[in-house]
Amino acid sequence: MTMTVGTSFAERAQRVSAVAAVHADDVDAKGRFPREAVDAMIAERLLSIQIPKSLGGEDASVSEIAEACSLLGQSCSAAAMVFAMHHIKLSSLVSHGVGDSWHSAFMRRVSDEQLLLASATTEGGIGGNLRNSICAIEVDGDTCRLTKDATVISYGAHADAILITSRAHTDAASTDQVMTVFTKDQYTLEQTHVWDTLGMRGTCSDGWLFKGEAPKEQILPKPFAEIAAQSMLATSHLLWSAVWYGIAVNAVSRAQAYVRAAARKSPGVTPPGALRLAEASNLLQLVKSNTIAGLREYEAAKADPDRLSSMGFAVAMNNVKIASSETILAIINQAMLIVGIMGYKNGTPFSIGRHLRDAHSAQLMISNDRILGNTSNLLLVHKQDTSLIG
Amino acid sequence: MKQKIRDILGKHGGLPVPVETLADDADLYAAGLSSFASVQVMLGIEEAFDVEFPDNLLNRKSFQSIAAITRAVEGLTGSAEAAE
Numbered sequence A: 001m002t003m004t005v006g007t008s009f010a011e012r013a014q015r016v017s018a019v020a021a022v023h024a025d026d027v028d029a030k031g032r033f034p035r036e037a038v039d040a041m042i043a044e045r046l047l048s049i050q051i052p053k054s055l056g057g058e059d060a061s062v063s064e065i066a067e068a069c070s071l072l073g074q075s076c077s078a079a080a081m082v083f084a085m086h087h088i089k090l091s092s093l094v095s096h097g098v099g100d101s102w103h104s105a106f107m108r109r110v111s112d113e114q115l116l117l118a119s120a121t122t123e124g125g126i127g128g129n130l131r132n133s134i135c136a137i138e139v140d141g142d143t144c145r146l147t148k149d150a151t152v153i154s155y156g157a158h159a160d161a162i163l164i165t166s167r168a169h170t171d172a173a174s175t176d177q178v179m180t181v182f183t184k185d186q187y188t189l190e191q192t193h194v195w196d197t198l199g200m201r202g203t204c205s206d207g208w209l210f211k212g213e214a215p216k217e218q219i220l221p222k223p224f225a226e227i228a229a230q231s232m233l234a235t236s237h238l239l240w241s242a243v244w245y246g247i248a249v250n251a252v253s254r255a256q257a258y259v260r261a262a263a264r265k266s267p268g269v270t271p272p273g274a275l276r277l278a279e280a281s282n283l284l285q286l287v288k289s290n291t292i293a294g295l296r297e298y299e300a301a302k303a304d305p306d307r308l309s310s311m312g313f314a315v316a317m318n319n320v321k322i323a324s325s326e327t328i329l330a331i332i333n334q335a336m337l338i339v340g341i342m343g344y345k346n347g348t349p350f351s352i353g354r355h356l357r358d359a360h361s362a363q364l365m366i367s368n369d370r371i372l373g374n375t376s377n378l379l380l381v382h383k384q385d386t387s388l389i390g
Numbered sequence B: 001m002k003q004k005i006r007d008i009l010g011k012h013g014g015l016p017v018p019v020e021t022l023a024d025d026a027d028l029y030a031a032g033l034s035s036f037a038s039v040q041v042m043l044g045i046e047e048a049f050d051v052e053f054p055d056n057l058l059n060r061k062s063f064q065s066i067a068a069i070t071r072a073v074e075g076l077t078g079s080a081e082a083a084e
């Protein structure tokens, strides 16, 4: 008998997910990088699927990447978040760097060497207000230099390159920003904060003093305002939502297994958790529909920079993030109530503690209050979309 | 009209530089216009010229420069008169 190995993105992600599942509790307990899962992503060549075929990738769509994020999220939130954040960074390169020689060559390297990309937008004194920077990139002849108090860089110590925001030059206004790619050999990191957190422990999102020097052609050739609006914010909200959906799906699956086990023991008697399970399933479907609608909207707008930069699109993406980050908490809490103490305890087949802790990061990852503040400002001029279908 | 737009920008734009120093075609985002402030400028303009920005004008491009804002407002006041 010959064995056929599935080659679709989902089949490859599923194999990585199986590896991630084995180590998820250890990654969480030790707050360590999900090395095995990331090595499996590299072995399956999943780090380059978004890159155009002409540069060595596989032209995967954002929906296909979201499906992989969800599959990984069902076994290890940290591994899923690493994968999501890498592809969020890659989306900015693919959207804004394809016509540019340095960034095209770099994408080919990402494909060939399966490089892992990290992100440094958060800055001391600024927090999650990513459309503002204190630090400025200094251009000196053909070289650029940057020092940044980057208070949160997920897997900073394990990345092969960091995409980092700053003011565009030393005299630039705080909102006049650029994003620059620095490869590992071009920067030093001095640790300033230790990531010992409630959840998402394996993302190893320590704080670092970043100091880099590189050829100035590594600065992305578009204002960061456009990069944020046209690729980064949308893909962040969508791929994060996919990860969070995956976490919630797994919690509900565990709760369902618990209810089914009880039902099988005493046929004819509906287990007490069954009604709550129905409610959780209802909420889960809302998160799924919301995320899919957001993905469709992004795919439809993708070819049109004006639509991507419009207020209506920003409001829609903000709403996807708010809804999924809030609703998964309600879902996982429901799953905990269904399972009871077996869910609260670690190390049972029904444990849900890790899911609940990881899910609590969702509202803080770009604070929901900040996002709602942004939406409420836009709604002073943008009129509500009144159509149902389109 | 341009002067009125400049006054509104000076009042609501939250720019770190005086509006007088900006040419008509200067990039307002490079000058420090934030997305929050751009909405406040839109509101000021809607009130001053008694217009409403339709969704297709609610993007970065329409507020890229004083000249771009002027074009947008001219388009709106022109079409508003034609519709009367």
Ligand SMILES: Cc1cc2nc3c(=O)[nH]c(=O)nc-3n(C[C@H](O)[C@H](O)[C@H](O)COP(=O)(O)OP(=O)(O)OC[C@H]3O[C@@H](n4cnc5c(N)ncnc54)[C@H](O)[C@@H]3O)c2cc1C
Pocket: A085, A118, A119, A120, A121, A122, A123, A126, A127, A128, A129, A152, A153, A154, A155, A200, A203, A205, A361, A364, A365, A366, A367, A368, A369, A370, A373
């Ligand atoms: C798992 C995880 C991984 C992360 N990885 C990275 C990474 O790789 N790279 C990176 O750069 N960052 C990363 N971050 C940081 C993240 O993107 C946010 O920047 C950060 O969580 C925000 O930090 P903060 O709450 O201190 O800051 P703030 O956004 O300043 O919020 C602080 C508090 O102030 C309130 N607040 C502040 N301003 C406003 C406002 N205008 N309107 C309303 N409320 C306001 C908020 O409600 C919040 O409670 C990560 C975060 C998490 C949770």
